Amino acid sequence: MNRARLRAALGAVVLVSTALVAPVVGTAPAVATTSSTLPACQKITAETTNDRLVNGKFAVEVSPDFLQITETQPMWGSKGYDSWSTGTWFRNDPTGRYQSNTDRTYLALHCNGDLALRRSNGYLLWHSNTANRGVVRAQISQWGNLLLLNASGSVVWQSGTLATGMAAGAILPSGGKLVSRWGDHQGTPVQTLTMQPDGNLVHRSGTTVKWQSNTRVAGSVAGMSSTARLFVRSPQGTILWASPCAAGTSYSVAWLHPEEVSITDWGNGIKSGWSSAYGC
Template sequence: MSRIRSRVAAAALTTLVSLASALTLTTSPAAAAGTSLPACNKITAHTTNDRLVNGNYSLIVTSDMLQIEEREWMNGPNGPDYWTTHTWFRDDPTGRYQSNTDKTYLALYCNGDLALRRANGYLLWHSNTANRGIVKATISQWGNLLLQNASGGVVWQSGTSRIGIPSGAILTSGSKLINRFGDQQGRPVQTLTMQADGNLVHRSGSTVKWQTNTRVPGSVAGLSPTARLFVRSPSGQLLWVSPCRAGTTYSTLWLGNEDLTTTDWSGGKITHIWSNLYGC
């Protein structure tokens, strides 16, 4: 499963930011292969050190952008398989700079600023976090990009998390799916929250788009093998279930840029089963 991003074109060129104040950077294979990037290091597109990885989540630098990729395992027609999607990205906000070959790099400078630059130093994006005590960038176990100080405190974060679950997975009370893929372009953040009061709620920004109106505290949500989203009470009572079902057991639930969707994957294709906004 892939997500296609649109770019906003503009006539103005992004200002070339001077590198005179940047301190020496090194490429650390050990850092790039793990979950964290220490200060004074970088990862670079089109090299073996182009990403940070933590379980199902990867922070990846390509020729013109930085993105977080999510991988979710599921039961496929031929055994265990997975689908991938992207939950967040940053690039040149003018949409003017695009490339397939440049060795763009992501640097965590010694002063704590995280910056995405073309190979020639042209600034595409940065976190604007210089001189705040940041010592490392980390991709968390749930796909959140964190900039942390020496004591482990979070100074800056992307605010991202998983956007999908396979059949058999559970959203526990208080947990949520978060889709920030379009936030750089001004799209509202999409969330699906299994609230502590037992209500499963989809929001676009702060606006409630849909809810199950279930009200048993401590309830959980999950996806059945036949692609039916459900809410279940702590005692096991089924409180709500989506109306449509798949004919196989290769199902997934994912939160898109607009709606919540259940899908079936069989016969080499992905089939729409149900949308919380548009039905079956």
């Protein structure tokens, strides 16, 4: 079973800036769905079998009037395999006018190097503004970052996204971070959970520190236990901090919400565990 938890209904997000209308640049044929790369002059299209780019746990998915990056984390336990999914970044019609359930919206990397989300009639919903900058391909990386690359492989534009959650058994290394940019273009601050090299695990909303573990052993790592506890562990193996709530199951994930980090356990129904904002 796969319990998808996408953090916003496609028709529920309404933005306030102004959409653009522009002609379609070049002809964009479909690209195979199994690819992680979209070459210049090609596209992926909603409501078809060619509607996404995939690389491991991450996918760029186009649906009617909506583009998103999704993350899927596998979960294992006594009940076998399960998975958890969420969105990490999205773009849609900034006016809120277009919220179709059927339009064959497409994401095209135009021949001029501009990545554009367009309705089936060519109406521009969003674009990367990278025309004539040498972009030859779009790619979703194994870390969940959508990249526009030139012929030498240098990054011209990026979404700046990474994983937004840790399933049971996962480790966040020293210097590593979780990132959620869901709603960033609407003014929602970017959420990060960083395992700092100094050993402090810190949640920030934008640049504001919202929570920290107050641990200070350099080189420490963070992780999720098989009992649904987030922890910080020193290089010597000492647990310096652990979320204090009751133990749960291995079908659990610690993930970034707007303004908080929280643990959700799907082992016996859906149960909320520790939250950086509300505790147990």
